[in-house]
Amino acid sequence: MNSVKLQISGTDRVGIVANIATAMSDRRANILSMEVEVVGDRAIVYLEAQITPPLDIAELLAGLRTIPSLTEVSRIHTLPLEKREKRVQIVLDNISDGILAVDEAGEITMVNQVAREILGTPEKALIGLSLRELELSGSRILDCLTGPGYRQVNRDLITERGRFQFLATGKPIRDSLGQVVGAVEILKELREIKEMAHAVSQPLQVTFREIIGSSPALRDVISIAQKLARTDPVVSLRGESGTGKELFASAIHAESGRPGPFVPVNCAALPETLLESELFGYAGGAFTGARREGKPGLFEIAQDGTLFLDEIAEIPLTLQAKMLRVLQERRVRRIGGTREMPVNVRIITATNKNLERMMDQGLFREDLYYRINVFQIQIPALRERIEDIGPLAEHFLFHLNSTLGKTAQRLAPAALAKLAGHRWPGNIRELRNVIERASILCPGAVIEPEQVFFAAGASPPLAGEAPRGDADQLCDTLGQQVDQFERQIIAQRLQLSGSIREAARSLGVSHTTLLNKIKKLGLAVAR
Numbered sequence: 396m397n398s399v400k401l402q403i404s405g406t407d408r409v410g411i412v413a414n415i416a417t418a419m420s421d422r423r424a425n426i427l428s429m430e431v432e433v434v435g436d437r438a439i440v441y442l443e444a445q446i447t448p449p450l451d452i453a454e455l456l457a458g459l460r461t462i463p464s465l466t467e468v469s470r471i472h473t474l475p476l477e478k479r480e481k482r483v484q485i486v487l488d489n490i491s492d493g494i495l496a497v498d499e500a501g502e503i504t505m506v507n508q509v510a511r512e513i514l515g516t517p518e519k520a521l522i523g524l525s526l527r528e529l530e531l532s533g534s535r536i537l538d539c540l541t542g543p544g545y546r547q548v549n550r551d552l553i554t555e556r557g558r559f560q561f562l563a564t565g566k567p568i569r570d571s572l573g574q575v576v577g578a579v580e581i582l583k584e585l586r587e588i589k590e591m592a593h594a595v596s597q598p599l600q601v602t603f604r605e606i607i608g609s610s611p612a613l614r615d616v617i618s619i620a621q622k623l624a625r626t627d628p629v630v631s632l633r634g635e636s637g638t639g640k641e642l643f644a645s646a647i648h649a650e651s652g653r654p655g656p657f658v659p660v661n662c663a664a665l666p667e668t669l670l671e672s673e674l675f676g677y678a679g680g681a682f683t684g685a686r687r688e689g690k691p692g693l694f695e696i697a698q699d700g701t702l703f704l705d706e707i708a709e710i711p712l713t714l715q716a717k718m719l720r721v722l723q724e725r726r727v728r729r730i731g732g733t734r735e736m737p738v739n740v741r742i743i744t745a746t747n748k749n750l751e752r753m754m755d756q757g758l759f760r761e762d763l764y765y766r767i768n769v770f771q772i773q774i775p776a777l778r779e780r781i782e783d784i785g786p787l788a789e790h791f792l793f794h795l796n797s798t799l800g801k802t803a804q805r806l807a808p809a810a811l812a813k814l815a816g817h818r819w820p821g822n823i824r825e826l827r828n829v830i831e832r833a834s835i836l837c838p839g840a841v842i843e844p845e846q847v848f849f850a851a852g853a854s855p856p857l858a859g860e861a862p863r864g865d866a867d868q869l870c871d872t873l874g875q876q877v878d879q880f881e882r883q884i885i886a887q888r889l890q891l892s893g894s895i896r897e898a899a900r901s902l903g904v905s906h907t908t909l910l911n912k913i914k915k916l917g918l919a920v921a922r
């Protein structure tokens with residue numbers, strides 16, 4: 396017995412299919428499948444048939460050619476139906492979930508690559524097999540033939556290749572009359588779901604692509620940082636407040652390929668004792684009020700990752716000695732603990748202070764200075780790369796517009812010129828705040844220079860506090876007047892903001908700068 400696949404073309408007329416069927420049965424050829432396609436006034440019939448000797452293919456073709464209005468009969472390799480099935484199979488095989496379908500008798504009608512891998516059986520052996528006979532432990536797909544189906548059910552599958560855990564969703568397949576004609580099951584591997592949950596719960600990693608700017612000064616720095624990323628020595632980031640030191644540290648970590656986390660710590664934000672226990676952790680019962688089981692320090696938390704020590708200049712001298720020991724020995728001992736643990740952590744430090752001068756004044760240990768200054772990267776201030784102002788402003792506008800749901804805004808050339816002429820003491824953080832204010836104030840699509848203003852000049856007097864008259868101010872020195880003005884601005888912003896950090900952000904200064912100013916100006920902060 397031979398199988399033959401044919402493509403038969405002719406004029407579309409009533410009875411052509413019947414003529415073909417008769418010609419086939421007259422010659423005892425058995426039709427296995429037939430598909431008719433009508434194109435304009437033509438009909439194309441695709442069929443697969445079994446022929447039994449003495450009938451041969453040439454004789455069958457000759458017989459078919461005698462049918463009136465047939466224009467062409469030829470042999471083909473693949474039927475359109477097979478092509479469609481192949482295309483669907485390719486799509487299904489490229490889905491990361493396992494998919495399995497059965498007919499109303501429980502025989503497998505469809506199975507994709509992932510499901511085949513899980514079942515450990517090649518496709519040919521599965522299609523048409525009864526699922527009951529396969530004895531898959533825990534499979535509930537057959538329940539869908541008589542019941543309603545199920546969603547995200549935990550399923551344990553024990554196969555020759557081992558144990559697999561899934562979340563399974565099963566649904567009955569119904570025909571147009573609502574009769575159950577089969578069932579389909581989708582299997583999501585639990586390991587993959589856990590990986591996904593972990594990935595989405597992680598903060599988005601900043602990469603060098605997120606560092607906006609094309610000035611040669613910035614590009615040079617990025618190129619050095621990229622080279623250093625894959626090495627291990629301590630990197631020391633220098634630059635004024637708001638130049639992007641933390642952004643660089645985070646990008647270096649992302650590019651390093653280190654599997655552990657990026658752990659930033661602001662050394663200026665915590666008092667000495669708290670900073671020590673944050674960094675080194677403590678053993679159980681180390682002090683009154685300590686957790687019974689102890690607490691790991693940030694060196695331990697950053698294991699296999701990166702510890703970013705921001706504002707390193709603010710670390711008190713006593714802690715500097717301890718820090719040096721950890722950097723040298725690469726081992727950490729919790730406060731009150733006896734055991735030393737090895738730490739594999741990449742250290743990145745940052746400061747906007749002049750560490751060399753601090754070292755001369757005895758405020759920063761010389762040995763620690765040399766330990767952390769293996770590679771120094773100086774991030775240029777914004778005023779040294781004014782060509783970056785335009786792209787950065789556009790970047791911030793784009794994000795602001797989409798979060799505020801505004802139509803796209805752009806800067807008028809005069810507004811851009813105003814930005815380029817500013818000295819930017821708060822650097823990129825300040826630029827972002829200026830752009831945010833301008834975007835909110837601008838009613839249309841083009842931001843004009845009058846909507847661009849810089850923080851100090853824009854601050855009205857503190858609410859509830861009468862502005863001091865000119866006569867009062869004439870008695871003050873310039874420094875006193877500046878302090879007075881600064882007090883008003885900061886006090887007002889602290890009242891409006893939820894935290895010191897938020898106030899610092901909106902004023903375009905670093906958290907540390909604001910903390911120092913609050914202390915210097917003797918401002919009270921509500922807790």
Ligand SMILES: Nc1ncnc2c1ncn2[C@@H]1O[C@H](COP(=O)(O)OP(=O)(O)OP(=O)(O)O)[C@@H](O)[C@H]1O
Pocket residue numbers: 605606607608634635636637638639640641642643705745747787823824827904905906
């Ligand atoms: N090149 C840049 N492209 C895009 N955003 C930037 C760039 N540089 C800085 N920023 C943004 O500006 C803000 C300040 O950056 P960052 O906190 O990294 O500065 P910093 O130098 O660490 O500041 P500080 O010294 O005050 O801690 C952040 O919101 C950061 O995302």
